[in-house]
Amino acid sequence: MDTGRKTPVSYSQEDVEGEENTILIRRTLRSGQKFYYEGNVIVMGDVNPGAEVVATGHVIVMGQMRGMVHAGAEGDESAMVMAFRLLPTQLRIANHITRPPDDEEPGTFPEVAKIRNGVVTIESYQTGRAAV
Amino acid sequence: MGEVIVVTSGKGGVGKTTTTANLGTGLAQLGNKVALVDADIGLRNLDVVLGLENRIVYDITDVTGGHCRLRQALIKDKRYEGLFLLPAAQTKDKTSVNPGQMKELCEDLRQEFDYVIIDCPAGIEQGFKNAIAGADRAVVVTTPEVSAVRDADRIVGLLEAAELREPKLIVNRVRYKMVKAGDMMSIEDIIDILAIDLLGVVPEDEMVVITTNRGEAVICNDHSRSGQAYRNIVRRITGEQVPLLSLEEGGLMNRIRRMIGFK
Numbered sequence A: 001m002d003t004g005r006k007t008p009v010s011y012s013q014e015d016v017e018g019e020e021n022t023i024l025i026r027r028t029l030r031s032g033q034k035f036y037y038e039g040n041v042i043v044m045g046d047v048n049p050g051a052e053v054v055a056t057g058h059v060i061v062m063g064q065m066r067g068m069v070h071a072g073a074e075g076d077e078s079a080m081v082m083a084f085r086l087l088p089t090q091l092r093i094a095n096h097i098t099r100p101p102d103d104e105e106p107g108t109f110p111e112v113a114k115i116r117n118g119v120v121t122i123e124s125y126q127t128g129r130a131a132v
Numbered sequence B: 001m002g003e004v005i006v007v008t009s010g011k012g013g014v015g016k017t018t019t020t021a022n023l024g025t026g027l028a029q030l031g032n033k034v035a036l037v038d039a040d041i042g043l044r045n046l047d048v049v050l051g052l053e054n055r056i057v058y059d060i061t062d063v064t065g066g067h068c069r070l071r072q073a074l075i076k077d078k079r080y081e082g083l084f085l086l087p088a089a090q091t092k093d094k095t096s097v098n099p100g101q102m103k104e105l106c107e108d109l110r111q112e113f114d115y116v117i118i119d120c121p122a123g124i125e126q127g128f129k130n131a132i133a134g135a136d137r138a139v140v141v142t143t144p145e146v147s148a149v150r151d152a153d154r155i156v157g158l159l160e161a162a163e164l165r166e167p168k169l170i171v172n173r174v175r176y177k178m179v180k181a182g183d184m185m186s187i188e189d190i191i192d193i194l195a196i197d198l199l200g201v202v203p204e205d206e207m208v209v210i211t212t213n214r215g216e217a218v219i220c221n222d223h224s225r226s227g228q229a230y231r232n233i234v235r236r237i238t239g240e241q242v243p244l245l246s247l248e249e250g251g252l253m254n255r256i257r258r259m260i261g262f263k
């Protein structure tokens, strides 16, 4: 009989992060608006040019990320920035400050930015492989 | 009880005063009683655009300062029975009126008028705060330029913070040829960022300049494209559903699914 319940799945410590606080912003951040949070930030909306999101943890934008974003703002090099459209004016992770190349064509799919071998890299987001 | 609408933009020179004059004239043409309030204290303009400069005796600061009655300061339009202007002061600055006084003024005006339209100064400081203080709704004007859209976005954020929800957008001075050639931001590009409802699109039109210099509103000109655009916007403000003028423009707006009336 199907009770609607799922069998519990066990996760390894690496797969689950539960230590930090996470906050959900349920609107678009507009030019001139700045959001700072100690923990992870999820934006259900866009981050427009001229807006800023700063988090000590990860930043996930369920929309277009076009403003300034800083993940791992207190030095966490494992922090990531993920967005449905990752088109930031500037992207910072820990102490790394980057901007998109001037001639770059904007991506049209979800992407993740993270530090790999000491440089900020952007790659397409693949379900379940963000942390790899 | 009338409705108080503020026309604002952030960036200067994008067409707030032109829009205020045309919306006011258009609403009056439809038989409404309309008061236009020039909140751009120190840079008075609306009286000139309407050709009423030489009739000013009292201004907005005389009313808020209690030096005259509201009725004495209201100037009747030359052409339209129901159209009135409350002019700004030219020799004072924005701090001579405060948001509390503006609220009170709007309350008084809405008792007598169907529509009160406020011409907001550029910027986000005191003049802006005054202009929005007594408003029920906001119209945001932008041009298809990155900097104007950025400022409009800032304004929308500030309007939301001030509980003026769901502002409506007018895109002014659109040049369709340039948009088609990819040399100007398209309406879609602008909506994509601002994500607010479109109230209308006004083309770049030299008739605006010609009529403004004569102290007339372009909406009175039956043959101009910008006049037609303003007529449609006026009808949308009164709650009518009017399709976009620019749908005629080679499918430019095909991707905009919603055309929302003002109410």
Ligand SMILES: Nc1ncnc2c1ncn2[C@@H]1O[C@H](COP(=O)(O)OP(=O)(O)OP(=O)(O)O)[C@@H](O)[C@H]1O
Pocket (backbone or CB within 6 Å): B009, B011, B012, B013, B014, B015, B016, B017, B018, B019, B040, B045, B120, B121, B122, B172, B173, B174, B202, B203, B204, B205, B206, B208, B209, B212, B226
């Ligand atoms: N659609 C248009 N086509 C051509 N010219 C226009 C159009 N709209 C406005 N203009 C011109 O642009 C100039 C600025 O317009 P307007 O004074 O309405 O802007 P504003 O936003 O009120 O400016 P300010 O911020 O200084 O108050 C004017 O000279 C006006 O005639």
Ligand SMILES: [Mg+2]
Pocket (backbone or CB within 6 Å): B016, B017, B018, B040, B045, B119, B120, B121
């Ligand atoms: Mg003006």
